[in-house]
Amino acid sequence: MTTQELQLDNLQWITDSRQVGEQASAAQLGNTVFFAIQGEHHDAHDFIGELYQKGSRHFVVERAALTPDRRVEFMAYPDAQFIETDSSLQMLQMLASEHRRQFRIPIIGITGSNGKTIVKEWLAQLLADDFVVAKSPKSYNSQLGVPLSVHQLNESHTLGIFEAGISKSHEMQALEAIIRPTIGIFTNIGTAHDEGFRTHKQKIAEKLRLFIHSGTLVYCADYTQIDEEVNMLLKAVNAHMRFITWSLTGKSAVYQATLQQDQLSISGPSGNFTLKLPFTDPASVEDLIHCIVTMLTLRVLDADSLQSRLNRLRPVSMRLELKEGINNCVLIDDSYNNDVAGLQLALSFLHQQSTRKHRAVILSDVLQSGQQEDDLYEQVASLIGANSVDQFIGIGPVVSRNRRFFADNSVFFDTTDQFLTTFPVNNLRDSDILVKGARPFSFERIVNRLQRKVHGTLLEINLDALTHNLNYYREKVGSDTKIMVMVKAFAYGSGSAEVAQLLQFHRVDYLAVAYADEGVSLRQNGIELPIMVMNPAPETFTTLLEYNLEPEIYSIRMLREWADFVTRSAQPETPVSAPSLFHLKIDTGMHRLGFLESEIPIVVDYLKNYPHLQIATVFSHLVGADEAQFNSFSQHQYETFLRATAELEAGLGYRPMRHLLNSAGIVRFSEYRLDMVRLGIGLYGVESSQIEKDAVRPVGTLHTVISQIKTVPAGESVGYSRRGVLDHDARIATLAIGYADGYDRRLGNGVGHVWVNGTRCPTVGSICMDMTMIDVTKASAAEGDDVIIFGNEIRITELAQQMGTIPYEILTGVSERVKRVFFKEGN
Ligand SMILES: *Cc1c(COP(=O)(O)O)cnc(C)c1O
Numbered sequence: 010m011t012t013q014e015l016q017l018d019n020l021q022w023i024t025d026s027r028q029v030g031e032q033a034s035a036a037q038l039g040n041t042v043f044f045a046i047q048g049e050h051h052d053a054h055d056f057i058g059e060l061y062q063k064g065s066r067h068f069v070v071e072r073a074a075l076t077p078d079r080r081v082e083f084m085a086y087p088d089a090q091f092i093e094t095d096s097s098l099q100m101l102q103m104l105a106s107e108h109r110r111q112f113r114i115p116i117i118g119i120t121g122s123n124g125k126t127i128v129k130e131w132l133a134q135l136l137a138d139d140f141v142v143a144k145s146p147k148s149y150n151s152q153l154g155v156p157l158s159v160h161q162l163n164e165s166h167t168l169g170i171f172e173a174g175i176s177k178s179h180e181m182q183a184l185e186a187i188i189r190p191t192i193g194i195f196t197n198i199g200t201a202h203d204e205g206f207r208t209h210k211q212k213i214a215e216k217l218r219l220f221i222h223s224g225t226l227v228y229c230a231d232y233t234q235i236d237e238e239v240n241m242l243l244k245a246v247n248a249h250m251r252f253i254t255w256s257l258t259g260k261s262a263v264y265q266a267t268l269q270q271d272q273l274s275i276s277g278p279s280g281n282f283t284l285k286l287p288f289t290d291p292a293s294v295e296d297l298i299h300c301i302v303t304m305l306t307l308r309v310l311d312a313d314s315l316q317s318r319l320n321r322l323r324p325v326s327m328r329l330e331l332k333e334g335i336n337n338c339v340l341i342d343d344s345y346n347n348d349v350a351g352l353q354l355a356l357s358f359l360h361q362q363s364t365r366k367h368r369a370v371i372l373s374d375v376l377q378s379g380q381q382e383d384d385l386y387e388q389v390a391s392l393i394g395a396n397s398v399d400q401f402i403g404i405g406p407v408v409s410r411n412r413r414f415f416a417d418n419s420v421f422f423d424t425t426d427q428f429l430t431t432f433p434v435n436n437l438r439d440s441d442i443l444v445k446g447a448r449p450f451s452f453e454r455i456v457n458r459l460q461r462k463v464h465g466t467l468l469e470i471n472l473d474a475l476t477h478n479l480n481y482y483r484e485k486v487g488s489d490t491k492i493m494v495m496v497k498a499f500a501y502g503s504g505s506a507e508v509a510q511l512l513q514f515h516r517v518d519y520l521a522v523a524y525a526d527e528g529v530s531l532r533q534n535g536i537e538l539p540i541m542v543m544n545p546a547p548e549t550f551t552t553l554l555e556y557n558l559e560p561e562i563y564s565i566r567m568l569r570e571w572a573d574f575v576t577r578s579a580q581p582e583t584p585v586s587a588p589s590l591f592h593l594k595i596d597t598g599m600h601r602l603g604f605l606e607s608e609i610p611i612v613v614d615y616l617k618n619y620p621h622l623q624i625a626t627v628f629s630h631l632v633g634a635d636e637a638q639f640n641s642f643s644q645h646q647y648e649t650f651l652r653a654t655a656e657l658e659a660g661l662g663y664r665p666m667r668h669l670l671n672s673a674g675i676v677r678f679s680e681y682r683l684d685m686v687r688l689g690i691g692l693y694g695v696e697s698s699q700i701e702k703d704a705v706r707p708v709g710t711l712h713t714v715i716s717q718i719k720t721v722p723a724g725e726s727v728g729y730s731r732r733g734v735l736d737h738d739a740r741i742a743t744l745a746i747g748y749a750d751g752y753d754r755r756l757g758n759g760v761g762h763v764w765v766n767g768t769r770c771p772t773v774g775s776i777c778m779d780m781t782m783i784d785v786t787k788a789s790a791a792e793g794d795d796v797i798i799f800g801n802e803i804r805i806t807e808l809a810q811q812m813g814t815i816p817y818e819i820l821t822g823v824s825e826r827v828k829r830v831f832f833k834e835g836n
Contacts, residue, residue: 356443563603629649723735
């Protein structure tokens with residue numbers, strides 16, 4: 010390594026300025042290097058000044074991003090080191106490969122369509138007796154995640170386990186150079202990301218590149234396409250590789266396996282074993298066999314030792330859940346694992362989640378870090394300190410004996426039991442609380458204690474799906490068009506504060522709500538993005554100014570009232586300093602709210618007397634963006650809009666931003682995207698033009714439970730007015746959801762179906778206010794079982810069709826009494 014590389018290698022790497030907490034000390038930041046990456050929607054070079062002010066001194070910057078202005082700015086930081094490169098990402102990857110070269114320990118590299126993270130986590134658990142393991146945090150497997158993961162390797166580690174994920178051709182080469190696995194695992198192949206590849210075979214071939222320098226490859230021979238490609242490609246480039254294959258179907262393979270219920274018999278060169286599997290669903294069985302075969306490849310083990318390790322396995326939860334806590338707290342439940350990298354991620358999530366006045370962290374001992382105890386807890390304490398945590402609670406003997414590193418008001422307990430019996434949990438109020446613990450500490454008991462009990466029906470919101478959908482529309486509109494996100498109607502039923510938090514984190518440009526009080530609630534939850542209010546009553550004007558909300562003005566009457574109001578509220582001694590922003594709505598054919606084209610001259614004339622009133626944006630709305638039959642009307646609206654805005658600009662002498670498109674419009678009329686678009690239902694998982702309907706992911710899953718099951722003979726009836734007459738002996742389940750929760754009455758009498766343990770079950774009889782009866786004769790169902798009303802399995806679009814309505818009504822119809830639970834899948 011060159012001296013420069015050596016120096017960067019010894020620093021902590023940051024790629025996202027948002028990971029840096031407000032309270033990070035200058036000394037902490039002095040130890041970091043910031044890799045500024047210029048993305049399509051986000052240019053990290055914008056944040057260098059801020060980081061410098063806080064104490065960062067090392068920056069890797071991209072030549073293309075160095076405008077003359079920026080060069081001048083950076084010159085003003087004489088004691089900072091700037092390293093110029095063509096691509097900060099490539100530099101990061103190159104440094105990570107150099108870092109990897111310093112270690113001569115076994116490194117397991119995992120790729121495949123599914124199961125990568127589970128196999129990685131389970132292997133780390135299974136091999137914990139024999140190795141000090143470094144592994145990717147959560148599912149950090151991307152072009153950025155892999156180098157950050159591999160950089161964690163230090164001298165104390167004796168094994169590395171890293172996963173690699175790709176979505177396009179040619180990505181694996183870079184990851185291979187960084188991981189350089191000595192042992193490979195190819196989990197399986199599915200259809201995810203198929204769009205990034207020419208053929209299915211090409212996708213397999215690309216993934217196999219991870220293993221071109223490996224000594225051993227583990228895979229399942231039952232995937233014939235994988236088997237064929239391995240034989241075609243890998244054997245040609247790496248003649249010395251050992252292939253450890255296995256089969257459950259009698260294909261020719263090194264290990265032959267059979268499964269009867271939970272008993273796995275497996276035989277091969279390491280012996281014959283019969284093992285009881287802790288999980289028996291097909292995906293888990295496959296993941297477990299990969300782990301068993303890999304363990305046997307690394308270590309000589311007898312059946313008892315294998316079995317006792319398997320018995321210790323716990324399900325892998327990669328989910329980090331947001332839950333409603335007692336005393337107005339919000340819980341961030343990450344109670345399944347605890348390592349330093351994961352802690353960093355969780356803390357940055359806590360930091361982003363600034364919905365409550367205080368922040369608290371409950372943390373267990375950090376197991377298996379491979380670091381010296383002192384170093385480790387000094388680092389943990391400084392991470393806690395850097396993220397403005399008001400109250401730290403440490404649980405476990407090791408964190409307790411290292412209390413000297415933590416703030417004075419911190420408290421410590423040796424065991425989870427001791428915490429639960431002696432800590433006055435009611436002291437935790439109005440706080441965002443991160444609960445993060447290694448498995449043996451059973452922190453689920455703490456979550457259970459602190460959580461406000463949720464029963465029956467709940468709407469789960471997948472924050473990763475929201476992010477995915479946002480990115481999909483961002484990519485569609487490109488970097489020159491801004492995005493306003495509609496969070497009206499409780500963010501289409503998904504929960505305004507949490508959704509807006511996420512949108513703020515991802516730096517969308519604008520939010521829009523229907524009423525002033527929705528905007529106020531966003532401000533009270535820490536949202537600082539500009540907010541447009543679409544239907545602001547004059548009585549709310551004071552509130553608008555007080556909370557810095559920007560009204561939509563749609564009529565002459567309203568323009569007058571607003572202008573009067575703003576002028577009156579500007580006291581002579583405090584003249585309006587900032588221009589007061591508002592948004593002008595043009596009616597181009599909807600004939601709902603807005604100025605007609607013919608009224609533009611009046612607006613222009615009127616505004617001449619109010620130079621302190623400024624139009625931020627001017628917009629209109631398409632009446633049929635999602636339907637081809639209205640294409641020519643949409644075009645007509647667009648042309649009207651262009652004429653009206655041209656006239657407005659000419660009269661005003663400046664150019665407000667213009668926007669016209671909603672979600673369907675973004676997909677169908679990208680040529681009309683102008684300066685900004687207004688994203689609504691697409692973000693929430695419904696692609697309403699249905700042209701690219703699989704490009705977005707469902708965001709909400711509405712769950713309920715079975716309260717009771719009974720057998721009812723043919724000829725009897727179920728529910729009010731005897732509408733559900735049975736033509737067969739049936740098992741009837743009563744669900745804890747009714748029309749008051751938003752399960753529409755139109756779905757009764759067999760029109761709607763729900764999902765019970767893998768089976769679609771029809772409704773029977775009429776839907777009641779709080780309950781619904783379904784026929785579970787064909788399903789395996791028990792009282793207390795979870796039932797899905799909509800989500801992946803039952804799509805909202807399908808329900809809408811059955812009800813004869815539109816998806817919007819279903820989303821916004823889930824009543825507020827239904828609890829919202831937010832979660833992240835990983836990353
Ligand atoms: C709700 C709304 C949108 C968003 O529409 P979607 O079809 O949900 O994308 C856009 N513009 C206006 C004026 C709206 O009221």
